[in-house]
Amino acid sequence: MQDFIAQLNDAQREAVLQKDGPMIVIAGAGSGKTRVLTYRIAYLMSQGVDAFTILSLTFTNKAAREMKSRIAEIVGNSEAKNLWMGTFHSVFARILRAESDKLGYPSNFSIYDAQDSQRLIRGIIKDFNLDKDVYKYKQVLSRISSYKNSLITVKAYKRDLELQEADAMAKRPRLGEIYEEYVERCFKADAMDFDDLLLRTNELLARYPEVLAKYQNRFKYIMVDEYQDTNHSQYLIVKALSDRFQNICVVGDDAQSIYAFRGANINNILNFQKDYSDVKTFRLEQNYRSTKNIVEAANSVIEKNKTRLEKVVWTANDQGPRIRVNRLINDAEEGRFVASSIFENRMENQMRNSDFAILYRTNAQSRAMEDALRKKDIPYRIYGGLSFYQRKEIKDVLSYLRLIANPKDEEALIRIINFPARGIGQTTMDKLNLAANHYKRSMFEIIEHLEKLNLDINKGIQTKLKNFNNMIKSFRVMAEKKDAFDLAEIVVKKTGLIQEMKKDGTPEGIARIENIEELLNGIQDFVEGQKEIADATGSLSEFLEDVALATDLDKETDEVDRVALMTIHLAKGLEFPFVYVVGMEEDLFPSAMSVNSRSELEEERRLFYVALTRAEKQAYLTYVISRYRWGKLIDAEPSRFIEEIDEQYLDFMVPKDDYQFRSFVNPDIFDDEIDKSNLRTTKPKKGTPPSKTEEEEKRIRRLRKVKPQDNSPAKPRKPIPQLDAGQWVEHQRFGKGKVLEVKGVGQDKKANIDFQIGGVKSLLLKFAKLKLI
Ligand code: ATP
Numbered sequence: 001m002q003d004f005i006a007q008l009n010d011a012q013r014e015a016v017l018q019k020d021g022p023m024i025v026i027a028g029a030g031s032g033k034t035r036v037l038t039y040r041i042a043y044l045m046s047q048g049v050d051a052f053t054i055l056s057l058t059f060t061n062k063a064a065r066e067m068k069s070r071i072a073e074i075v076g077n078s079e080a081k082n083l084w085m086g087t088f089h090s091v092f093a094r095i096l097r098a099e100s101d102k103l104g105y106p107s108n109f110s111i112y113d114a115q116d117s118q119r120l121i122r123g124i125i126k127d128f129n130l131d132k133d134v135y136k137y138k139q140v141l142s143r144i145s146s147y148k149n150s151l152i153t154v155k156a157y158k159r160d161l162e163l164q165e166a167d168a169m170a171k172r173p174r175l176g177e178i179y180e181e182y183v184e185r186c187f188k189a190d191a192m193d194f195d196d197l198l199l200r201t202n203e204l205l206a207r208y209p210e211v212l213a214k215y216q217n218r219f220k221y222i223m224v225d226e227y228q229d230t231n232h233s234q235y236l237i238v239k240a241l242s243d244r245f246q247n248i249c250v251v252g253d254d255a256q257s258i259y260a261f262r263g264a265n266i267n268n269i270l271n272f273q274k275d276y277s278d279v280k281t282f283r284l285e286q287n288y289r290s291t292k293n294i295v296e297a298a299n300s301v302i303e304k305n306k307t308r309l310e311k312v313v314w315t316a317n318d319q320g321p322r323i324r325v326n327r328l329i330n331d332a333e334e335g336r337f338v339a340s341s342i343f344e345n346r347m348e349n350q351m352r353n354s355d356f357a358i359l360y361r362t363n364a365q366s367r368a369m370e371d372a373l374r375k376k377d378i379p380y381r382i383y384g385g386l387s388f389y390q391r392k393e394i395k396d397v398l399s400y401l402r403l404i405a406n407p408k409d410e411e412a413l414i415r416i417i418n419f420p421a422r423g424i425g426q427t428t429m430d431k432l433n434l435a436a437n438h439y440k441r442s443m444f445e446i447i448e449h450l451e452k453l454n455l456d457i458n459k460g461i462q463t464k465l466k467n468f469n470n471m472i473k474s475f476r477v478m479a480e481k482k483d484a485f486d487l488a489e490i491v492v493k494k495t496g497l498i499q500e501m502k503k504d505g506t507p508e509g510i511a512r513i514e515n516i517e518e519l520l521n522g523i524q525d526f527v528e529g530q531k532e533i534a535d536a537t538g539s540l541s542e543f544l545e546d547v548a549l550a551t552d553l554d555k556e557t558d559e560v561d562r563v564a565l566m567t568i569h570l571a572k573g574l575e576f577p578f579v580y581v582v583g584m585e586e587d588l589f590p591s592a593m594s595v596n597s598r599s600e601l602e603e604e605r606r607l608f609y610v611a612l613t614r615a616e617k618q619a620y621l622t623y624v625i626s627r628y629r630w631g632k633l634i635d636a637e638p639s640r641f642i643e644e645i646d647e648q649y650l651d652f653m654v655p656k657d658d659y660q661f662r663s664f665v666n667p668d669i670f671d672d673e674i675d676k677s678n679l680r681t682t683k684p685k686k687g688t689p690p691s692k693t694e695e696e697e698k699r700i701r702r703l704r705k706v707k708p709q710d711n712s713p714a715k716p717r718k719p720i721p722q723l724d725a726g727q728w729v730e731h732q733r734f735g736k737g738k739v740l741e742v743k744g745v746g747q748d749k750k751a752n753i754d755f756q757i758g759g760v761k762s763l764l765l766k767f768a769k770l771k772l773i
């Protein structure tokens, strides 16, 4: 059998060799689900399956690229190139372009990003004269988005009295009208938003049986990674496409379902067995990513969730150091701590910057981290947040390009018609907008026919509009012959964008010019890459499609070795030797919005599970005593998730001298030196089968449902403290407490203690870090 098959354990191999029929792999973090998908594709190709007929859907384009390059290593690049691989959005945007005429769209339709959609919604709320404090545009948009992802079209909404009533109860009775107007304006602008890419694909497959049949026949094998986070719309697409051959393989982990707030539906994974007949189910249990401490700590947390599938996750990896918990005074100190720790770890363990990740619950937390990293000269990169493509200057250039490709692209037009300033003011824009709505045409068409329309716009401004129109038209002519790079270069010069920025000599202004240069470099790279592909030319429309769906995670803009900063949501599927989860505080993580309902709290807990399981060698948790939130300094409390980790996997660390802390310190941990052997730079040997005894142990453990024993290298344990009822003690987490009762003997000795924080707890004395007072 091929070499690559040898790089799999038995369970993984079985899944990979299962060629036909529906199958699902349900398994915990780091157990090789993504590896199974990757190798399965390689295996199918080695069995003569044509790459063109394999479709695999990933969570990010980066994941798709990585998969493709791994497969290329195995089967060769020329074959791997032909695989259909990418996110739902990118794959179906491609299909929609090919079939757009059936939906009344041209093939060069624009894709509105979140910013464009928000701006459009704001405009509608304004045009409808609605109170913007009641009709909050972000809420309105997220509501519309959830309708679309549940396939509730405007028509369906109008029939659904319950939904209308719910919106009326939420004091937004005109939501349906906004929805309708939004859809109309997108359509008029030949634009689709992100949700439309899925909704319209569903529409296409539902309304055109011959189109459905065509793609059903094309995709003989379909694979989906992170299946737990698919929404209804994605689910239906997969269901429809796989209906003919039923060669569908999905992998996922219910414990890592973290996108319910965006419509992901965990039932997709739970019901898979019901949706297809003769489903083969595979379970992977061995984690190859993380140390024992991390795997077992993560298990101890996720066990607290009531709704979950029972799963075993274990690892043959080293025990590793315990998870460090650090308390800091405020976010600046937290940043300083993390930066110093990265610095030290990097030196001590000869790691690269890219071996470190800082994960947080909300984007706003990145600022303090950035400040501290900058001061220590540690290069970093923020993923997500305001992406490169959403920066103002970049969007301005892209808007010109979009308008050239699609003259009806309203959002692009609004952005740049008066930038750089051409004396076309808001009043003129309002008149154009009014006329466009009246005639149900795009603004660009109104400008085209200005002379005939007799609008109340004076001759001087009419000339300016005509000049603008002519300029865009001349670009459009060029676009037919030139590639995207040549065109973009001309646009940047001819429109006066660069001159405008040069006027502004501030460092920010210079940075903006540099960003535009970076964009041009990116376009050039893209064009060169495209020219190697047979049926591509590097045209403007090819570039725009690529850029519209690029997420920040996809674009490695440089080769510099950097620490990664991102939200936990974005970190799904990734892995790093060292992970810092910062802001481990109540009301932040778990978020304040989630603590009132069990299902939402469980989603936060799954998010924490995702965070912990990203770490290969060492995880750090930090929290602060006080934090600025909504402009106010508030006292923060440590997150309940810290307490939920079994104490044996944690070390509460002492801050270094240069941090001024109150005492939170257990001096014992100074004796307890880190076991450096676990922190070597080379990866631990993977793929060695667990020894018999381990297998056996595992089986017994499962039978008895007991926790795995702590086999950590013998640590100098302090003697078990002599305690009696009535004594007062101090615990680093629970503060002062009174001993109520002492039970058991020797290593099993336990005490019930009534703590000031958290009430009565039963502590195993050999682990409890108590001080007599
Ligand atoms: P997640 O749930 O976080 O997405 P996953 O189940 O997809 O994780 P992978 O990312 O596929 O897990 O694998 C985790 C790590 O373990 C990767 O570095 C992978 O290369 C490695 N790995 C998986 N299986 C094996 C194996 N049989 N031998 C050696 N290494 C393996």
Ligand code: MG
Residues within 6 Å of the ligand: 033, 034, 035, 573
């Ligand atoms: Mg994975």
